[in-house]
Amino acid sequence: MNQLNNPTAQAVDNVLIYIFGFSLILLLGITVVTVYFVVKYRRSKYPEPTSQVHGSWLLETIWTVLPILIVLTMFWYGWTNYVGLREIPEGALEVKATARMWSWQFEYPDGRKESKLYVPVNQPIKVLLFSTDVLHSFFVPAFRIKRDTVPGMESYVWFQAPEPGSYDIFCAEYCGVGHADMTTSVEVLSEADYAQWLQPLEPSATPRGLVVLDEQGCLSCHSLDGTDGIGPSLFEMAGQPRQVTINRESKELIIDEEYLKLAIRDPEAEMVDGYNPMMPPYDEATINNEDLQAVVNYLMGKAEAAKTPSAGAQLMDENGCLGCHSTDGSDGIAPSFKGIGQREVTIERDGKEITVKIDVEYLRRALLKPNADLVKGYSPIMPSADYLSPEEIDAMIQHLLQQ
Amino acid sequence: MTKIALKNTGFYSESPRSGILGWLLSTDHKRIGIMYLFCIVTMFLVAVCLGLALRLELIAPGPTIMGPQTYNATFTVHGIIMIFLVIIPSIPAAFGNLVLPIQIGARDVSFPKLNLLSWYCYIIGAVLAVIAIFSGGGAPDTGWTFYVPFSTQTTTNVNMAVTGALMLGFSSMLTGINFVTTIHRLRAEGMGWGRLPIFIWTLYSTAWIQVLATPMLGITLILIVLERVFGAGLFDAARGGDPILYQHLFWIYSHPAVYIMILPGMGVISEIIPTFSRKPLFGYWAMAISSLAIAFAGSLVWAHHMYASGMSDFAILIFSFLTFIVAIPSAIKIFNWVSTLYKGSIQLAPPMLHALAFIFNFAIGGLGGLALGAAASDIHLHDTTFVVGHFHYTMFGGTGFAFFAALHYWLPKFTGRMYSHKPAVIAWALLFVGFNVTYMAMQAVGIQGMPRRYYDYLPEFQTLNVVATVGSWVLAVGLIMMFVNLWNGIRKGTPVGKNPWGSATLEWSIPSPPPLENFGEKDPVVTKGPYDYKGVIADEY
Ligand code: HEM
Ligand SMILES: [Cu+2]
Ligand SMILES: [Cu+2]
Numbered sequence: 018m019n020q021l022n023n024p025t026a027q028a029v030d031n032v033l034i035y036i037f038g039f040s041l042i043l044l045l046g047i048t049v050v051t052v053y054f055v056v057k058y059r060r061s062k063y064p065e066p067t068s069q070v071h072g073s074w075l076l077e078t079i080w081t082v083l084p085i086l087i088v089l090t091m092f093w094y095g096w097t098n099y100v101g102l103r104e105i106p107e108g109a110l111e112v113k114a115t116a117r118m119w120s121w122q123f124e125y126p127d128g129r130k131e132s133k134l135y136v137p138v139n140q141p142i143k144v145l146l147f148s149t150d151v152l153h154s155f156f157v158p159a160f161r162i163k164r165d166t167v168p169g170m171e172s173y174v175w176f177q178a179p180e181p182g183s184y185d186i187f188c189a190e191y192c193g194v195g196h197a198d199m200t201t202s203v204e205v206l207s208e209a210d211y212a213q214w215l216q217p218l219e220p221s222a223t224p225r226g227l228v229v230l231d232e233q234g235c236l237s238c239h240s241l242d243g244t245d246g247i248g249p250s251l252f253e254m255a256g257q258p259r260q261v262t263i264n265r266e267s268k269e270l271i272i273d274e275e276y277l278k279l280a281i282r283d284p285e286a287e288m289v290d291g292y293n294p295m296m297p298p299y300d301e302a303t304i305n306n307e308d309l310q311a312v313v314n315y316l317m318g319k320a321e322a323a324k325t326p327s328a329g330a331q332l333m334d335e336n337g338c339l340g341c342h343s344t345d346g347s348d349g350i351a352p353s354f355k356g357i358g359q360r361e362v363t364i365e366r367d368g369k370e371i372t373v374k375i376d377v378e379y380l381r382r383a384l385l386k387p388n389a390d391l392v393k394g395y396s397p398i399m400p401s402a403d404y405l406s407p408e409e410i411d412a413m414i415q416h417l418l419q420q
Numbered sequence: 421m422t423k424i425a426l427k428n429t430g431f432y433s434e435s436p437r438s439g440i441l442g443w444l445l446s447t448d449h450k451r452i453g454i455m456y457l458f459c460i461v462t463m464f465l466v467a468v469c470l471g472l473a474l475r476l477e478l479i480a481p482g483p484t485i486m487g488p489q490t491y492n493a494t495f496t497v498h499g500i501i502m503i504f505l506v507i508i509p510s511i512p513a514a515f516g517n518l519v520l521p522i523q524i525g526a527r528d529v530s531f532p533k534l535n536l537l538s539w540y541c542y543i544i545g546a547v548l549a550v551i552a553i554f555s556g557g558g559a560p561d562t563g564w565t566f567y568v569p570f571s572t573q574t575t576t577n578v579n580m581a582v583t584g585a586l587m588l589g590f591s592s593m594l595t596g597i598n599f600v601t602t603i604h605r606l607r608a609e610g611m612g613w614g615r616l617p618i619f620i621w622t623l624y625s626t627a628w629i630q631v632l633a634t635p636m637l638g639i640t641l642i643l644i645v646l647e648r649v650f651g652a653g654l655f656d657a658a659r660g661g662d663p664i665l666y667q668h669l670f671w672i673y674s675h676p677a678v679y680i681m682i683l684p685g686m687g688v689i690s691e692i693i694p695t696f697s698r699k700p701l702f703g704y705w706a707m708a709i710s711s712l713a714i715a716f717a718g719s720l721v722w723a724h725h726m727y728a729s730g731m732s733d734f735a736i737l738i739f740s741f742l743t744f745i746v747a748i749p750s751a752i753k754i755f756n757w758v759s760t761l762y763k764g765s766i767q768l769a770p771p772m773l774h775a776l777a778f779i780f781n782f783a784i785g786g787l788g789g790l791a792l793g794a795a796a797s798d799i800h801l802h803d804t805t806f807v808v809g810h811f812h813y814t815m816f817g818g819t820g821f822a823f824f825a826a827l828h829y830w831l832p833k834f835t836g837r838m839y840s841h842k843p844a845v846i847a848w849a850l851l852f853v854g855f856n857v858t859y860m861a862m863q864a865v866g867i868q869g870m871p872r873r874y875y876d877y878l879p880e881f882q883t884l885n886v887v888a889t890v891g892s893w894v895l896a897v898g899l900i901m902m903f904v905n906l907w908n909g910i911r912k913g914t915p916v917g918k919n920p921w922g923s924a925t926l927e928w929s930i931p932s933p934p935p936l937e938n939f940g941e942k943d944p945v946v947t948k949g950p951y952d953y954k955g956v957i958a959d960e961y
Contacts (some may be wrong), residue, residue: 033867040787045781046761047758051776054761058697065698068763072703072756080755081748083707088744088790095794096737102799103733153572154728154803158869161800163728167664168569169657171731185878189728189803189871190735191563192570193490196873201946293575402817 025176028098029161036091094151103160105175109141116146116153116166118295119195119247120234131231132145132406134186134203137211141177154190155204165190178205193295194247195237223408225313229308231407233299241407242385248296249289253378255317260290277313290391319376329416332409344420351399352392358418364390425914426836430933442491447532448936450834451540453475453517460514460821461903463546465506468899470498475858475892481877491875492561493576497553500581504588507545508677511684512630513542513595516623520599522927523617525608525944527937530601536595541591547583552577562706565674568655568666571916572647582641587632589641591616592680596630599623603706608926610946617950618701622687622710623684625715629676629683633719637673640666663715666727671722679718681815682782682834683711685822686753689775692825693757695923696772697764700951703756710749717746727798736795743793750786754779769921770844774825777852779816785810788825788863806866809859824851832916836932839909843901850898900958913961922958925950 058066113124114136123134135144146155148166156163160176178184188199206214227377230251231237243252249259254272259271267290270276279286281304284296304312333339346355352362363372370393373379382390387399402410431450435442474495477484486494517535521528526616529535553559554575562570571578599808602614603624616624629701643666646652653659655666694701701707722730723739756854757779766772788810791797865884870877877885919928930938 029800032794033791033800036791036794036797040790044787047754048780051758051761051779054758054764055766055776058763058764058766060767063763066763066765069700070702070763071700072706077706077752078704078760079755081752084748084751085745088747089793091790092741094742095796099727099736099799100733102796104949114519129743149469151573152567156869156871163799163802165729167657169663170432171732185869187869187871191492191567191803191873193561193574194492195490196492197871197876200878217663218831225657260607295573334806348838 021371023160023177024178025102026161028101029037029073032091032095032098035094039087039091053356053372061399082258084195105143105173106141106177109143109175110136111143111145112136112153113145113147114166116188116192116199117149117234117397118151118193118237119188121155121199121201122232122234122236132234133201134180135211135214136203138178138181138203138207140204141175143173143175146172146174151192152190152200153188156187156189157184158187159184159203163189176203177201181205181207181210195403198237204243207367223411224315225308225311226313227407227411230315233304236407238296240385241410242382242403243389244386248292251316252382253318259289262290263287273319274313277316278309281309283408290377318376328409329412329414332405332413351395354417354420357420363393365393366390377414377418380417381410384413421488424915426825426915428836428931428933430836430931431936432933434936440887443915445536445601446538447528447534447878449517449521449528449532449583450934451929452535453514453519454834455539456517456542457514459542459546464510465903467501467506468499468896470494470501472892472896474498477875477888478576478877480886481879481882483876484595486875488875489558489561492563492694492873493553493559495873496560496563497549500549500560500585502815503564503677503681504585505542505549507819508588508592509542510593510681510819511688511826512599512623512626513538513591514549515688515826515830515958516684517831518943519927520623521602521606521618522930522938523620523925523950524603524606525611525926526602527608528938529598531598535598538591538598538829541587543596545584545587545591548580548587550929552580552584557918561811561892562846565670566641566644567670568644568647568663569657571644574654575712576923579645582644586638587639589637593634595619595721596627599627600631603627608944608946614704615946615949616708617687619684619687619710622683622690622711625679625711626683629719630717630961633673633676633680634741636669636746636811637677640669640673643669649670655694664726664731664859667726667729668723668917669686671725675722675725676715677718678811678814679714681819683714685778685819686711688826688829689757689778689824690753691923691925692771692775692829694951695829695921696775697761697765698922698953699764700953701756701761701762702762703752704949704951705753707756710752713726713749714746717742717749721746724793725799727795727902728802740793740795740875741754744790746784747790753784769828769830770839770848771825771921773848774821774828777848778818778825781813781855782822785813785818788813800869801866803872804866804881805862805870805872808872809861809863809866811861812862818857821855822846823852824902828922830927831910832920832961833904833927833932834912834934835910835913837909837911837913838916838920839913843905847898847905850894850901852898853900854891854894858888858895859891861885861888861891917959919956919959922953922956924948924953924956 111126114124114134115124121132122130128157144155146164148168150168152165152167154163154165155174157176162174162176164172164174166172180207184203184205186201186203188196239246240246240250241252257272258269260267260271263286276287281299283298285294288294311371342351343357346353357375361372361374363370373418384402387401396402431448435446443455446452471487474491477486477491514721539630557575559576560581561574561576562578564576566582603620642770643652643654654661656662657663690701690707721734721739721743724743727736790812792801792807793948861884865881868881870881916932918931926944927934
């Protein structure tokens with residue numbers, strides 16, 4: 018409960034306060050009278066009742082008619098303010114929101130896709146709601162708006178934010194295992210920030226494959242860091258064996274490009290053992306062949322390096338990494354970043370000590386699950402950076418590799 | 421406490437068959453009632469444990485004692501058991517069977533064999549529901565509402581669970597038919613409609629809903645199975661079907677079902693308040709008519725569960741209006757109960773304490789319903805833990821407490837023994853406090869915006885979730901204490917006479933426990949109203 022001064026929240030809150038106010042008075046009235054009667058007419062004081070009244074036409078009429086009048090005002094107030102939630106002011110920016118198990122995708126009129134809803138301050142926003150699979154519900158408590166996304170049907174909500182900030186979006190209609198994690202946010206930007214955000218992105222600092230993975234919501238079921246999820250993790254896939262079921266037969270194969278492409282275009286053709294067949298197929302209309310190749314390149318570890326790693330330096334600064342890690346080779350609480358891209362390290366994995374070469378995959382895991390592989394000689398105290406977006410993580414990794 | 425033997429063991433020792441078959445094949449309404457009571461309390465305890473597990477999971481963000489899939493299965497099974505196996509049959513099937521024929525002066529229900537058949541439908545349904553948890557693709561994870569398209573896609577054992585619910589529906593319908601007929605045909609001489617205890621009026625209203633609305637549930641559940649097994653496509657948008665159609669079908673039964681759950685509870689309270697005030701129920705006819713009004717108007721408000729579903733705004737206007745109308749008869753009942761206390765002679769025995777707690781809890785649940793009935797405010801509150809708090813206030817704080825009141829009121833009649841009062845009062849206090857702490861906190865965190873059916877939540881919701889979980893522990897202690905005390909009372913409590921509370925309805929004029937055919941040789945003749953306490957004296961115990 019924050020952001021009271023936006024139009025949709027005000028419409029809802031006024032009704033809530035009106036109804037809760039009346040309810041509180043009624044509840045107090047009933048409770049006080051009951052307690053008073055129970056104490057006053059207790060049997061120890063009145064062994065026999067002092068009245069045998071059966072009812073009272075007058076009283077009963079009053080307490081039938083009065084509540085009718087009260088609830089009718091509640092009904093009408095609730096209805097008129099609801100109408101305000103449906104009537105969109107002029108000049109609204111339209112954004113298309115698509116819900117799928119278990120993430121949100123926002124598409125702007127110019128075709129740009131995001132996993133968070135970036136909007137300018139003080140402009141009405143109309144969010145068109147769609148679902149690709151089951152029911153979900155678009156819920157932003159700060160604006161008191163909620164509406165189900167229904168497959169095969171379009172609906173909408175609108176809101177307007179008077180102040181920049183970040184506001185939670187939840188999925189409010191139950192949709193399976195990922196329901197509670199289907200959260201993202203409305204990022205309300207000041208006019209200047211929004212104008213900047215509108216600029217076309219620099220020729221992708223992020224590998225295209227990762228962008229697609231993020232946009233399509235793959236990462237809500239598959240992790241990049243080796244954590245098991247609803248689907249198998251995408252960590253270090255190239256050349257790994259997989260136990261899969263093809264035509265009801267279970268067999269082992271080695272992950273290669275062909276395997277990955279089929280797994281995306283037709284997931285049920287090759288089911289990895291131990292997982293449920295719930296991944297939707299992604300056809301050419303959803304991921305075109307070029308993007309598919311980019312995804313496969315990325316997963317096979319062949320992604321081209323990012324061109325602007327400088328963002329990574331800034332992120333490391335902002336997130337306090339340098340409090341423990343040095344950049345000049347001096348040893349501190351944690352290993353130094355100097356030359357980290359050329360080093361080998363000895364780590365403890367699954368109780369065994371092994372020595373590995375530091376690469377993109379290693380660093381990603383080190384950032385997201387810092388204490389899974391522990392560098393020899395250090396204690397498990399590093400917090401995970403999993404609150405950063407995959408793009409941000411990637412920028413940091415590219416920066417680290419160049420140290 | 422030393423155990424004193426009962427002088428009279430009533431229907432427990434009179435049966436055409438002996439041993440366990442004397443129960444399993446019995447058509448005596450009292451034996452069937454006791455069997456329902458036993459099964460319902462067992463299922464209640466199972467589902468309470470699941471509820472406590474849900475609350476424990478929610479004590480902190482992130483997976484605490486279980487992951488998302490287990491949590492989803494747990495709230496689904498908790499919901500299915502509580503709704504279909506506990507609350508719907510709780511008062512009508514258990515206490516309705518025990519009390520209804522005696523209160524109208526009959527020797528049994530109209531169709532005793534049908535009555536036994538409905539018990540078997542209940543058992544089959546219960547067994548199927550339990551098998552569904554442990555077999556097939558795993559415990560169902562759809563929520564008790566089985567919303568499509570999720571329920572037609574999930575690989576868990578939905579088919580079996582749905583079949584179980586279907587059997588339970590049959591059980592409920594058969595009981596309804598039996599009760600309507602019994603009330604029309606088997607009233608004793610002198611038992612005019614104006615002399616029916618209000619408990620009978622509420623069972624009568626409930627029975628009509630059971631007969632008229634439950635077939636809708638059957639059809640809806642069968643359609644889910646057709647959809648899953650044969651891909652019928654009725655609810656599949658890609659093939660011209662409509663997922664929202666399912667929600668209408670589901671709620672056309674399930675909203676009236678909430679009145680199946682609450683009306684008999686209101687009936688119990690209407691018996692207990694006059695007895696422990698020694699005064700006629702205030703506004704008898706208003707109470708009787710409002711029960712019928714609730715049953716009728718309650719059938720017209722189903723789509724108030726669907727304001728955010730994508731349904732048309734015109735439908736929202738209509739259903740919001742009707743929802744506010746159905747609030748009126750419930751309000752009238754509350755005012756009449758409170759007025760009954762006026763100038764009475766009030767005794768705070770355990771049944772009365774539970775009845776007073778019912779009024780308080782049900783008032784909170786009903787008033788919360790107003791905020792959910794208004795279109796604008798429901799948009800924010802819908803599908804948050806506010807709703808979870810709200811329906812626990814009505815179903816647990818309401819019907820649940822009425823069930824506890826009924827246990828404390830009628831068990832001495834049907835077992836012949838009185839439980840001890842002091843532990844009963846302490847248990848009541850724990851239940852009342854624990855209940856309100858748990859669900860008030862859930863309502864509050866819902867207003868803040870926490871969606872329901874979440875095993876994980878943002879840190880800002882933690883404080884209230886911890887409060888709710890701690891409250892559930894107090895509640896649990898209260899439940900243990902209450903059931904242990906009642907159990908001790910059943911086994912070795914002090915024997916009671918015919919009428920330990922000084923009640924005026926017919927069941928208190930025959931021995932405790934009652935004999936096989938209730939009334940001995942001569943049929944009873946009724947000469948006074950159900951709340952006429954003049955000359956009625958409570959037996960010492
Ligand atoms: C000690 C007693 C109980 C506790 C601790 C408890 C707790 C809970 C919790 C935590 C939830 C899940 C909320 C969520 O994740 O959104 C829930 C759901 C539910 N409870 Fe209870 N509950 C109890 C008793 C009852 C009773 C007596 C009923 C009677 C009707 C009941 C009916 C339900 C239903 C229908 C659901 C919804 C399931 C669904 O969403 O499909 N509960 N309960
Ligand atoms: Cu969801
Ligand atoms: Cu309803």
